[in-house]
Amino acid sequence: DADVTQTPRNRITKTGKRIxxxxxxxxxxxxxxxxxxxxxxxxxxxxxxxxxxxxxxxxISDGYSVSRxxxxxxxxxxxxxxxxxxxxxxxxxxxxVRKSTDTQYxxxxxxxxxx
Amino acid sequence: xxxxQSPQAVILREGEDAVINCSSSKALYSVHWYRQKHxxxxxxxxxxxxxxxxKGHEKISASFNEKKxxxxxxxxxxxxxxxxxYFCGIAKAYGQNFVxxxxxxxxxxP
Numbered sequence: 755d756a757d758v759t760q761t762p763r764n765r766i767t768k769t770g771k772r773i774x775x776x777x778x779x780x781x782x783x784x785x786x787x788x789x790x791x792x793x794x795x796x797x798x799x800x801x802x803x804x805x806x807x808x809x810x811x812x813x814i815s816d817g818y819s820v821s822r823x824x825x826x827x828x829x830x831x832x833x834x835x836x837x838x839x840x841x842x843x844x845x846x847x848x849x850x851v852r853k854s855t856d857t858q859y860x861x862x863x864x865x866x867x868x869x
Numbered sequence: 870x871x872x873x874q875s876p877q878a879v880i881l882r883e884g885e886d887a888v889i890n891c892s893s894s895k896a897l898y899s900v901h902w903y904r905q906k907h908x909x910x911x912x913x914x915x916x917x918x919x920x921x922x923x924k925g926h927e928k929i930s931a932s933f934n935e936k937k938x939x940x941x942x943x944x945x946x947x948x949x950x951x952x953x954x955y956f957c958g959i960a961k962a963y964g965q966n967f968v969x970x971x972x973x974x975x976x977x978x979p
């Protein structure tokens with residue numbers, strides 16, 4: 755079984771709809787991240803969390819919110835989806851407390867299309 | 870600030886070598902390299918730390934030039950399996966998240 759799973763894997767939605775992307779991990783890692791990937795822009799950080807009580811904004815958090823329901827679960831919500839949020843979304847986990855050096859392990863991604 | 874990667878894309882024949890560069894406008898603490906194959910998640914290759922040694926992973930190695938604020942990824946005797954997009958991620962100081970570059974797409978042809 756995969757260590758980091760994301761659901762759904764693909765989603766098509768309409769402008770204005772609320773949507774939630776979910777991430778679960780069995781690695782026992784404390785840190786979890788949400789990134790979005792757009793062609794030519796690489797991976798950009800949306801939110802990250804060190805534990806259930808710690809949520810931090812990344813470089814592109816506007817229009818997104820997150821919830822850390824448990825150590826193993828981290829959800830990303832788009833309250834009112836818009837077409838420029840069409841992208842590939844990745845969840846990632848990391849073990850320790852050293853943000854600058856710990857390896858990140860990525861989930862398989864969720865392809866979101868907003869019409 | 871996002872690092873700059875060059876080239877944006879490179880096409881090689883099997884057995885050829887390639888170099889991918891990752892540059893920052895400010896001093897670097899750590900550089901991470903990840904590879905993403907088409908349709909898959911990024912996978913960690915290696916990390917280089919300020920003051921650390923050159924790292925290697927099979928026929929893929931990397932260096933960290935603190936003076937130039939740059940890291941280079943060296944792919945030797947490329948194999949078909951090396952095809953994918955290579956991302957560097959940089960952290961400017963201990964305790965900071967790293968920021969990914971835009972990626973370099975590498976295609977290895979038979």
